[in-house]
Amino acid sequence: MSFDLNAPAPSAGDRPADWPHNHYLKDKQGLRSWLLTKDHKRIALLYLVSITIFFALGGLMALLIRIELLTPAGDLMEADTYNRVFTAHGVLMVFFFLIPGIPAVLGNFLVPLMIGAKDLAFPKLNLASWYIFNIAGLFGLWALLSGGVDTGWTFYTPFSTTFSNSYVVATVLAAFIAGFSSILTALNFVVTIHRMRAPGLTWFRLPLFIWSHYATSLIILLGTPVIAITVALVAIERIFQMGIFDPSLGGDPVLFQHLFWFYSHPAVYIMVLPAMGIISELIAAFARKRIFGYRFVAVASVSIAVLGFLVWGHHMFVSGQSVYAATIFSVLSMLVAIPSAVKVFNWTATLYDGAIVYEPPMYYALGFLGIFLIGGLTGVMLATLGINVHVHDTYFIVAHFHYVMVGGTIMAYLGGLHYWWPKITGRLYPAFWSRLAAIAVFVGFNLTFFPQFIVGYLGMPRRYWAYPDEFQVLNVLSSAGATVLGIGYVIPLIYFVWSMRYGQRASANPWDAIGLEWETSSPPPTENFLVMPTVSAEPYDFAGRERARALEAAAKEAEVV
Amino acid sequence: MSEAHPGLEHHFDSYDQQRESAKLGMWLFLITEVMFFGGMFLLYLIYRWRFPVAFAEGSNHLDVTLGAINTVILIGSSLTVALAVRAAQLGKSKALVVLLILTLLLGGMFLGIKSVEYSHKFHQHLFPNDSFQFEGTSPNNTRLFFAIYFCMTGFHALHMLIGAGIILWLIPHAWRGRFNANNYNYVEGFGLYWHFVDLVWIFLFPLLYLLGRNLGTH
Amino acid sequence: MSSPIEQQTGSHTGVHVESPALLLTVFGGLMVLTFLTVWVSGLDLGRMNDVTALGIATLKAGLVIWYFMHVRHSTILTKLAILTATFFVVLLFGITLADYLTRGWLGVLGR
Structure with missing residues (x-):
């Protein structure tokens, strides 16, 4: 990569020297130009708006859950209402925030920029995917407003097909349709990464963000169709009573679970792999070092994607699958820890002896490391057959997957937003408030979910609206933590919106980072690069840049002398 | 699109890049289709392994002759599509239009025969809802066979309808001579899709229609 | 050619x-x-x-x-795509069968 040695320091004045005259936000104006845009950067922003709305709705449901669980008695709502609330929380968060979140917003924005392409390979499909996503969301909201669903986000049969009296068909349709939008996004990424890389950008020169999005896209392409047919069959079964999963006709609910988890377990990696990609970028940029063991981290993404398809049975240890299979699944599940640990160790090794800069995004990255460590290690515990049977369907599980998804994915998503916000909008946000928000999220998160490990281990089952008195202290702690966490989410929302108008203007490379996306202006022009870039160096070559800068300085000194 | 390179979109550098991207995209889409039908084939596998007799009895109520005729028709339509792609590559617009219309007709014949079969099954109370009636060793399990039969052939037919829609969209473009050696991606993409639909049927036909014939229970 | x-x-x-x-x-x-x-x-x-x-x-x-x-x-990529699809369908079938075919192997009632 070529370095601009005369790049100005992070902007002090009103307009940095490299502030672009024209950029993608300014290029065309009006609602129509946004709703019909084929620019991946604008589509990313459209997604950002949609996803933020769904995140807020899912968060509202979480708030209701935490208020209900303040007291042992089921006093705020009926048991049935509570079932609908936690199902809405799960469906909204999983299908409309966690799965599309990072790829559709940051991935959409950054994949072409990072590989030096003008756009994704299929811009029309990209726009279509946003519309499909919103149509799916409308189905979900329709189900929610008509009365909701009480099956849990897993739609287990035969309850969902035969017994539930709630709006199952509309909800599974929402999940079905949302699947198309993820598939279109994933397809776009894979083709773009294969076919549209800048000259010289070989596979092992790709940023790790790209590797993780590539691996994620593969999972989406291979897994999503299976959940699509599964939930479609649930809908068909409900409408026609065909008996596909009805035990009284010889149908097999365990088969539903196999099909469901074939996708839904790898879906966990759809959520966390892009997060890992972000963390790799943040740690390299703010430790001013090339990621230790770059190739291993890159390959680990792909191996997590493949291994993720071998382990789904660990969701079914108490569902009547064969004990023999359960044992195999238990062992295979532990294998996932290997590539995950490769990543965590290599990030830690990168930090070691690095020149760490504590900018706000780095707060999130460091928070992610700690939280993901706990989430990952409890994952190994849960892969152990004996422990899993003991804590199955308790709050221990709830705490574990929130450590991975909220502590992992959302931390990284926020970190990524803070890191690339100057690139996306060309504006900086207030440093004080962003540091405060990062700390609030970290503290609030741990306060919310760590007590749930304990309360789960003590035996509190998940999905109940009431509980025995002795669990109240831990539940109150958890609800208090949720309040802090909620505040931590609202603060960035406020200052991000504020910064779009009042924020200080950012230079092209405000973090002094390395990567093709930093070589174009902030915000980038519609065609991404005024001069198409070529690549001639390894990724994150901070050492090379230091050498180049030192040489430059020495040459200048010699000139003066 | 620029004047110098008609049909080349702005974000691609060359026709080659554009064509290879379109092709890869279509194959990736077909992977998702394989997984989609794969889920149903898994249902078929597990249930048939559990209830072999009930499945064979159900299978013997399907019309092998109509199934075989449909197989011939569909493979024939695959041939016309393969020839259509060839016509598009060579820029022969008229031949392309004729071949697309032929494909549409063959697809229509297939769906026509399929609907005759469906309506027979409805009259014989073989549609697997609560009105299902069947004389056999375990009617409930045979109901599962018909559930799978209707789901798989139904989704297959839905794919054919979508394919027919794409043909209707392609014909006016072909008529105006839009496709040539540089720019036939839409025709090729559609061709791959149609062949895939054919592939699914190539497996559905023996698995659904032929599996119990040797037992001669009918 | x-x-x-x-x-x-x-x-x-x-x-x-x-x-x-x-x-x-x-x-x-x-x-x-x-x-x-x-x-x-x-x-x-x-x-x-x-x-x-x-x-x-x-x-x-x-x-x-x-x-x-x-x-x-x-291209090799197309062939790879086909192999990938085949591999993952085999995986879906194989691992599910690994459950169904091993029921009762370890002598636990009903499992």
Whole structure:
């Protein structure tokens, strides 16, 4: 990569020297130009708006859950209402925030920029995917407003097909349709990464963000169709009573679970792999070092994607699958820890002896490391057959997957937003408030979910609206933590919106980072690069840049002398 | 699109890049289709392994002759599509239009025969809802066979309808001579899709229609 | 090996035009196999009925993929895509069967 040695320091004045005259936000104006845009950067922003709305709705449901669980008695709502609330929380968060979140917003924005392409390979499909996503969301909201669903986000049969009296068909349709939008996004990424890389950008020169999005896209392409047919069959079964999963006709609910988890377990990696990609970028940029063991981290993404398809049975240890299979699944599940640990160790090794800069995004990255460590290690515990049977369907599980998804994915998503916000909008946000928000999220998160490990281990089952008195202290702690966490989410929302108008203007490379996306202006022009870039160096070559800068300085000194 | 390179979109550098991207995209889409039908084939596998007799009895109520005729028709339509792609590559617009219309007709014949079969099954109370009636060793399990039969052939037919829609969209473009050696991606993409639909049927036909014939229970 | 059309367009990765004779031959092969599979299914071969039915179907699928879908002229990436799809379908089937076929192996009642 070529370095601009005369790049100005992070902007002090009103307009940095490299502030672009024209950029993608300014290029065309009006609602129509946004709703019909084929620019991946604008589509990313459209997604950002949609996803933020769904995140807020899912968060509202979480708030209701935490208020209900303040007291042992089921006093705020009926048991049935509570079932609908936690199902809405799960469906909204999983299908409309966690799965599309990072790829559709940051991935959409950054994949072409990072590989030096003008756009994704299929811009029309990209726009279509946003519309499909919103149509799916409308189905979900329709189900929610008509009365909701009480099956849990897993739609287990035969309850969902035969017994539930709630709006199952509309909800599974929402999940079905949302699947198309993820598939279109994933397809776009894979083709773009294969076919549209800048000259010289070989596979092992790709940023790790790209590797993780590539691996994620593969999972989406291979897994999503299976959940699509599964939930479609649930809908068909409900409408026609065909008996596909009805035990009284010889149908097999365990088969539903196999099909469901074939996708839904790898879906966990759809959520966390892009997060890992972000963390790799943040740690390299703010430790001013090339990621230790770059190739291993890159390959680990792909191996997590493949291994993720071998382990789904660990969701079914108490569902009547064969004990023999359960044992195999238990062992295979532990294998996932290997590539995950490769990543965590290599990030830690990168930090070691690095020149760490504590900018706000780095707060999130460091928070992610700690939280993901706990989430990952409890994952190994849960892969152990004996422990899993003991804590199955308790709050221990709830705490574990929130450590991975909220502590992992959302931390990284926020970190990524803070890191690339100057690139996306060309504006900086207030440093004080962003540091405060990062700390609030970290503290609030741990306060919310760590007590749930304990309360789960003590035996509190998940999905109940009431509980025995002795669990109240831990539940109150958890609800208090949720309040802090909620505040931590609202603060960035406020200052991000504020910064779009009042924020200080950012230079092209405000973090002094390395990567093709930093070589174009902030915000980038519609065609991404005024001069198409070529690549001639390894990724994150901070050492090379230091050498180049030192040489430059020495040459200048010699000139003066 | 620029004047110098008609049909080349702005974000691609060359026709080659554009064509290879379109092709890869279509194959990736077909992977998702394989997984989609794969889920149903898994249902078929597990249930048939559990209830072999009930499945064979159900299978013997399907019309092998109509199934075989449909197989011939569909493979024939695959041939016309393969020839259509060839016509598009060579820029022969008229031949392309004729071949697309032929494909549409063959697809229509297939769906026509399929609907005759469906309506027979409805009259014989073989549609697997609560009105299902069947004389056999375990009617409930045979109901599962018909559930799978209707789901798989139904989704297959839905794919054919979508394919027919794409043909209707392609014909006016072909008529105006839009496709040539540089720019036939839409025709090729559609061709791959149609062949895939054919592939699914190539497996559905023996698995659904032929599996119990040797037992001669009918 | 470059066809006239490639020379015309300066295409590197290749626009391969299949000859109608080849396509018709493949179609003929597919018809023969269809007839064969119907005929064999009427004979009582025991388990071999399933094997022949699936074997012939796979052969037909192979012909369609190789010739009609132009895979024989496609890049390694296309072939890789097909292998990936096959691999993951086998994975879906295989791992699910690993549950169903091992029920009762360890002597736990009902599992």
